[in-house]
Amino acid sequence: MFDKPLAFWLIQSLNSLSLGGLLFLLSAGFSLIFGLMRIANLAHGAYFMLGAYVGLSVLRAGYSFGLAMLAAGLAVALLGGLIERFVLRRLAGNPLAQVLATLGIAFIIADGCLLLWTGDPQQLPSPEWLQGVFRIEGAAFPKYRVAVVAFAILLAGGLWLLLEKTRTGAMIRAGVDDMEMARGVGIPVSMLFTAVFCLGSFLVGVGGVLGGPILSVYPGLDTDMLPLALVVVILGGVGSLIGAFIGSFLIGFVYTFGQTLTPDLAYMILFLPMIIVLAIRPRGLFGRIST
Numbered sequence: 001m002f003d004k005p006l007a008f009w010l011i012q013s014l015n016s017l018s019l020g021g022l023l024f025l026l027s028a029g030f031s032l033i034f035g036l037m038r039i040a041n042l043a044h045g046a047y048f049m050l051g052a053y054v055g056l057s058v059l060r061a062g063y064s065f066g067l068a069m070l071a072a073g074l075a076v077a078l079l080g081g082l083i084e085r086f087v088l089r090r091l092a093g094n095p096l097a098q099v100l101a102t103l104g105i106a107f108i109i110a111d112g113c114l115l116l117w118t119g120d121p122q123q124l125p126s127p128e129w130l131q132g133v134f135r136i137e138g139a140a141f142p143k144y145r146v147a148v149v150a151f152a153i154l155l156a157g158g159l160w161l162l163l164e165k166t167r168t169g170a171m172i173r174a175g176v177d178d179m180e181m182a183r184g185v186g187i188p189v190s191m192l193f194t195a196v197f198c199l200g201s202f203l204v205g206v207g208g209v210l211g212g213p214i215l216s217v218y219p220g221l222d223t224d225m226l227p228l229a230l231v232v233v234i235l236g237g238v239g240s241l242i243g244a245f246i247g248s249f250l251i252g253f254v255y256t257f258g259q260t261l262t263p264d265l266a267y268m269i270l271f272l273p274m275i276i277v278l279a280i281r282p283r284g285l286f287g288r289i290s291t
Contacts, residue, residue, distance in 0.1 A: 007139035012260055013253070018145035018214060020252025021152030025207030026225055027232040028159060028244045029200020035239020036175045036196050038095060039088065043102040045226030046109035047201055051076045051208025052217035053117050056124050065127040065209075073206040080201025084194050110222055119219050124212030148210055155203075156245045163241055172196060228255065228270075235274045237284030246285065 030044045054075045055068035063071075083105060091097045126144040133140040163169035174182040175192055183189050208217070215221065232251050236243025251270065258269035277285060 010136055010139045011141060012256055014141045014145060016253040016256040017149045017249065018252075019256055020249030021149045022207055022211045022214065023228055023232055023248035023252055024152045024156060024245055025203050025210065027229045027236075027248055028156075028241060029196075029203040030229050031233045031236065031239060031241070031244040032172065032196050033200045034233055036172065036179070037088070037193055039098050039102070040230070041102045041200075042099060042226065043083070043106040043109065044200075044204055044229055045222035045224075046106040046113075047076045047080065047204045048208040048211070048225050049113060049217060049222040050079070050109050051205030052124065052212045052221065053113050053208075054205070055209030055212060056117070056122060056217060059124060065125075068124075069206045069209045072209045073202040076205030076208075077198040077202035081194055081198040084197040088197075089190070089193070106222060106226075110219065114219050117217075121216050121218035123216040124209065126213040144213055148214070151210065152248075156241070159241055168195070231270060231274050233284075235277055235284055237286040240284070240286040243284055243286035 026044070026048055030041060033039060033041055033044075051072040054072040058068040058071045059065065083102075087101055087105070088098050091101060126142075130144040130147050132143050134143060134146060135141075161169075163172060171182065171187045171192055174185075174187060175189055179189060182192075228251060232244060232247040235251065236245075236247030250273070254273060255266065255270050258266040262269065
């Protein structure tokens with residue numbers, strides 16, 4: 001295992017970073033939704049897949065990659081807002097029904113995607129200016145994957161500024177830490193729910209487009225990505241942005257190297273760190289006490 005050339009370790013490390021960047025886009029909004037609304041949105045993986053398919057259609061229509069990201073993000077955000085407003089809000093106070101509703105929505109989205117875009121795996125083309133490779137120590141690495149990592153880091157910085165330096169962010173943090181107290185001081189929690197749900201849906205829709213050139217898009221992509229998002233959120237801590245960020249890259253490394261070095265034990269290696277962390281810190285690495 002340890003006599004592999006340096007190029008192998010470099011390539012797999014960079015692959016881990018790019019997967020971590022995609023997982024952050026997938027899990028950041030999921031973590032905020034879970035932390036604020038106390039709902040494990042099992043349709044989140046389906047949103048990722050739907051975003052990729054919407055982006056694919058926009059690209060095939062001749063539009064730019066940036067416009068495909070924006071269109072996918074807005075389409076999924078609109079869908080998420082409608083689901084929160086007309087489905088999940090009507091089931092308030094019944095967490096089991098809410099979770100089952102999101103599971104049903106995931107199946108509906110998956111079947112709809114299969115009907116509209118068929119069952120063939122399809123890969124989104126990367127932007128022309130990001131095609132090509134970097135060469136490091138004799139290893140060739142796609143420029144696009146480096147751009148994904150950079151985008152994830154910039155997005156993490158933007159979300160941190162939003163949550164830590166704005167009034168809206170203060171209200172979100174108050175809702176995550178103590179929802180009843182937030183209601184008591186006049187924070188419009190219902191409106192906050194919709195805003196956070198739309199934000200999380202927008203991020204995962206954009207993530208689907210960014211992941212398309214790397215993962216391709218295919219029926220079952222949703223069920224492949226959802227367990228990774230759940231592991232990231234539980235490991236990093238529910239409602240924690242820094243937990244989602246660090247957890248995403250940690251799982252990116254664990255999953256990539258686990259699949260490469262010991263593919264038969266990849267899922268054991270993936271879930272074992274989560275179990276160990278939860279045994280030591282039940283709220284996750286950066287989770288806080290909430291009521």
